[in-house]
Amino acid sequence: MNVYADNAATTRVSRTALRAMLPYFDEMYGNPSSLHSVGQRAAEALYEAREKIAACIGAEPREIYFTSGGTESDNQAIMSAVEAGRRKNKRHIISTAIEHHAVMNTLKKLERQGFEVTLLDVPENGIITPEAVAEAIRPDTALVTVMYANNEIGTIQPIAEIGAICRERGVIFHSDAVQAAGHIEINVVRDNVDMLSISSHKFHGPKGVGALYVRRSVPLTRLIEGGEQERNRRPGTENVPGIMGMAAALYEACENMNVVAPKIMAMRDRLIEGLSKIPHSILNGDAKRRLPGNVNFCFEGVEGESIVLLLDEYGIQASSGSACASGSLDPSHVLIAIGRPHEIAHGSLRLTLSEENTQEEVDYILEKVLQVVEHLRNMSPVWRDLVEGKREYVIQ
Amino acid sequence: MNVYADNAATTRVSRTALRAMLPYFDEMYGNPSSLHSVGQRAAEALYEAREKIAACIGAEPREIYFTSGGTESDNQAIMSAVEAGRRKNKRHIISTAIEHHAVMNTLKKLERQGFEVTLLDVPENGIITPEAVAEAIRPDTALVTVMYANNEIGTIQPIAEIGAICRERGVIFHSDAVQAAGHIEINVVRDNVDMLSISSHKFHGPKGVGALYVRRSVPLTRLIEGGEQERNRRPGTENVPGIMGMAAALYEACENMNVVAPKIMAMRDRLIEGLSKIPHSILNGDAKRRLPGNVNFCFEGVEGESIVLLLDEYGIQASSGSACASGSLDPSHVLIAIGRPHEIAHGSLRLTLSEENTQEEVDYILEKVLQVVEHLRNMSPVWRDLVEGKREYVIQ
Amino acid sequence: MLYSETVMDHFRHPRNVGVIEDADAVGEVGNAKCGDIMRMYLKINDGVITDVKFETFGCGSAIAASSMATEMIKGKPLIEALSLTNKAVVEALNGLPAHKIHCSVLAEEAIKKAIEDYYKRNGIEYDKRDFPDCDSCSYCQNE
Amino acid sequence: MLYSETVMDHFRHPRNVGVIEDADAVGEVGNAKCGDIMRMYLKINDGVITDVKFETFGCGSAIAASSMATEMIKGKPLIEALSLTNKAVVEALNGLPAHKIHCSVLAEEAIKKAIEDYYKRNGIEYDKRDFPDCDSCSYCQNE
Ligand SMILES: Cc1ncc(COP(=O)(O)O)c(C=O)c1O
Numbered sequence A, B: 001m002n003v004y005a006d007n008a009a010t011t012r013v014s015r016t017a018l019r020a021m022l023p024y025f026d027e028m029y030g031n032p033s034s035l036h037s038v039g040q041r042a043a044e045a046l047y048e049a050r051e052k053i054a055a056c057i058g059a060e061p062r063e064i065y066f067t068s069g070g071t072e073s074d075n076q077a078i079m080s081a082v083e084a085g086r087r088k089n090k091r092h093i094i095s096t097a098i099e100h101h102a103v104m105n106t107l108k109k110l111e112r113q114g115f116e117v118t119l120l121d122v123p124e125n126g127i128i129t130p131e132a133v134a135e136a137i138r139p140d141t142a143l144v145t146v147m148y149a150n151n152e153i154g155t156i157q158p159i160a161e162i163g164a165i166c167r168e169r170g171v172i173f174h175s176d177a178v179q180a181a182g183h184i185e186i187n188v189v190r191d192n193v194d195m196l197s198i199s200s201h202k203f204h205g206p207k208g209v210g211a212l213y214v215r216r217s218v219p220l221t222r223l224i225e226g227g228e229q230e231r232n233r234r235p236g237t238e239n240v241p242g243i244m245g246m247a248a249a250l251y252e253a254c255e256n257m258n259v260v261a262p263k264i265m266a267m268r269d270r271l272i273e274g275l276s277k278i279p280h281s282i283l284n285g286d287a288k289r290r291l292p293g294n295v296n297f298c299f300e301g302v303e304g305e306s307i308v309l310l311l312d313e314y315g316i317q318a319s320s321g322s323a324c325a326s327g328s329l330d331p332s333h334v335l336i337a338i339g340r341p342h343e344i345a346h347g348s349l350r351l352t353l354s355e356e357n358t359q360e361e362v363d364y365i366l367e368k369v370l371q372v373v374e375h376l377r378n379m380s381p382v383w384r385d386l387v388e389g390k391r392e393y394v395i396q
Numbered sequence C, D: 001m002l003y004s005e006t007v008m009d010h011f012r013h014p015r016n017v018g019v020i021e022d023a024d025a026v027g028e029v030g031n032a033k034c035g036d037i038m039r040m041y042l043k044i045n046d047g048v049i050t051d052v053k054f055e056t057f058g059c060g061s062a063i064a065a066s067s068m069a070t071e072m073i074k075g076k077p078l079i080e081a082l083s084l085t086n087k088a089v090v091e092a093l094n095g096l097p098a099h100k101i102h103c104s105v106l107a108e109e110a111i112k113k114a115i116e117d118y119y120k121r122n123g124i125e126y127d128k129r130d131f132p133d134c135d136s137c138s139y140c141q142n143e
């Protein structure tokens, strides 16, 4: 059996998205900046895509800017808010300890440039409180950036409440909705969000394309210089097929959400229930306020990469919170932030489901995870020490 | 008849490129950072693409970085060189007056930040001399950036000679090869280029993906912050299908260049010969040292946009040097730089051919351009004044 | 499309193109440097525009705006032609892209220039401020 | 693939996994905090390693490196085992990704630690500098 359960890393491009892209490679391949009909047809397509995406998040078409992905959207949003802040001598930024590297590393860069960054602590359930944001806001706060939903533990933040506070206090509010868009309902007006990042490949659209919502009255500055594309805010020939694929994928995801999400959540909860039965295992993140497809567990005494590699041997694609692949030995900053000790944080497993998964696959995953954890514990000196009472269990 | 003659704006994605992309949308759709086999298959694909692109320009695979297009490549190259220069207190940049906006506007931004930019004058033939570069280099020169071939008038710069000078003088040399790659032979070693930008959609690859060649010993800094993709130099989930399409397209273009280029040049020269017969018309850029497919003319007494729109009515897609579409009333800075007066620069027509064009199409273009120029001159008050001797011809 | 069907129709088949050799008034605005020149020729009889022709050097919307504007004033009293606004031309064209609005302004101004020429030729007094002058135009940055 | 076929083979089917209850020496390196722990058990007879077992908590390459290293020293004189380098382990594994090289270092060090333990237990003199110590390891930043 082959079970792809790594949909938070990336998703399969849906048939709808692919069908939307194909004509723009070799039939309507014009450059939207070209005056002639072939170019103008591409320009019209771009506009349609803008309308579709806007409709999905309650925005207006002209508030949507196309980018090369979630990372670029995050960077541009933050740098824009900071630029606006700089002009008013505001040099303080508020964020959380569990943001994606696209946000976190941009903030680190800004710290090196003299900005002051407050990273809000995150409680064990992985959800910050609006009050914490309210308390952190200062007169010189230029930006609050809080992710809509976390990529590792799937927890959903109280974005509408935070948005209301920021709006009231006159602080620009950005949310990295890369994991949320297409999976849970987003409405930028209801949520009082000023800027919002999305990335196509997280909702069955193609890789290498994203969007940034920017509220009408919020100034957006360029991250790159060049031509006058995207109303002079994002130069470079537009990725027309990619944009068409993204719009089609998001539209489909939002249209089907009411039907699909409960189905995925049922599988998620079955997985959570099953994995909880493994002794000395613990669910990471709030059990309910999490993305429909996200399951994240720590297993005491085993290491995450080996779980992932062994599951792969059984045809199951999953991921581990630890950033092993990237050459770093640090365990996930998210798991550390919610209070998991280092030795436990190394033993995490993330399974992220989509509508393509089945109940049968869930049962197969459960069977194999049990097997793999047991296998690895059997060769783990840590596990031996725990069993022999030489070491105390962290997870009861 | 439908004749696409705007290949410098963008090209049709070739069958080879499309075939190379397709499997990566919905079969091998993994994230190259994922540990499991689905992700690793994507990582292997990325490496293959890197090898292919490197082979096309005489580079090593690890010297190739993937970006979202030519604009981003240009920005990152320039900002990196400037960063390296800043550390050595070098704040002078040399470029030309005919660079693409991706370079030009980046340099303008740097000027605002206190860098000194020398834009070399360009003679009427559109080709700068290596001597001009040599003379402009100062002890505090951080970067020389000269485009390989111009996007409007197609002229090819003496890159290898300029590269030799820069290497000798120890100055970083970047070349925007967006219009050159896949059309004329490039070898980064022979050319002594330190950094080189390419953009996939200019050689029958998909839009929204490009590459930056960076010589081993040249430091590259990040333009955007995030994950550790592209050896920590360009974060964001890689556009795997786009990259595969780009590599396949470039490889095909380079393999076929010896056969295809002469065919395109023959069509180009036939067009140039035919259009030269229109009274008071003039070819822009050197007649021989130009891209195989580039034809660019000024016609006295008519305006470019109307030529383009009328040709489009006849099924011919072309472009005008004037940046009308972008909302600017300024005529092409390139035509101004080679000495065309404003009123002439407004009346330019660019026809850019690819291997998909035919001799028959060339004859059709000739017939229609003649017709359109005559039609527009007949309603032009400028032309009337010229004919009646109230105004002097600029083009004899 | 960049332009509405109406704009394209007037661009493809411009109405009233040409010269009136014995025109009673001629008005010209714009310059080749900024990329647009419009010239309007009027025949005027009893304060009514009995014929109008134009020549235009410029982009698609400049040609369409000239064509539409001539249609809108043909057969009209001078006083009515004088009150033609660029907005009316844009509306009649079913819209113009934002950065092409200045073409409609040129059309309005070309007509006014022609009428001013008529007043001058016939010694009719008029208020200079009602008429455009190139120095006040912000569209092309004359060096 | 991330790992060579040899690495994957040793990861899938690790050789010499387990415990030697009456081991003559035990060596352990790494810690759970930094994500890798290796424990080596040796049976030593007449200066020869007659049996070896390992337990590893760690990533795929840590498990594979432990497995390979035990294979390489089994049946070998102590003196030969002592000269086993991490480089030899990497070569035997047909390479490791750059950022996983430290796993081979751990394997080398676990063996040395075990041999050190043997010297200590048996009062054999040795030069401390020939043996690893956790403080000199730069792989995990111990707080
Ligand atoms: C010379 C040159 N440089 C840079 C670019 C920018 O490339 P892209 O639009 O793919 O970002 C282009 C084309 O638009 C170009 O012709």
Ligand SMILES: Cc1ncc(COP(=O)(O)O)c(C=O)c1O
Residues within 6 Å of the ligand: A068, A069, A070, A071, A072, A074, A100, A102, A147, A149, A150, A151, A176, A178, A179, A199, A200, A201, A208, A210, B235, B236, B237, B238
């Ligand atoms: C929460 C979050 N933000 C940002 C990103 C970056 O998106 P991309 O890789 O498309 O640039 C990701 C995914 O990688 C993510 O999960």
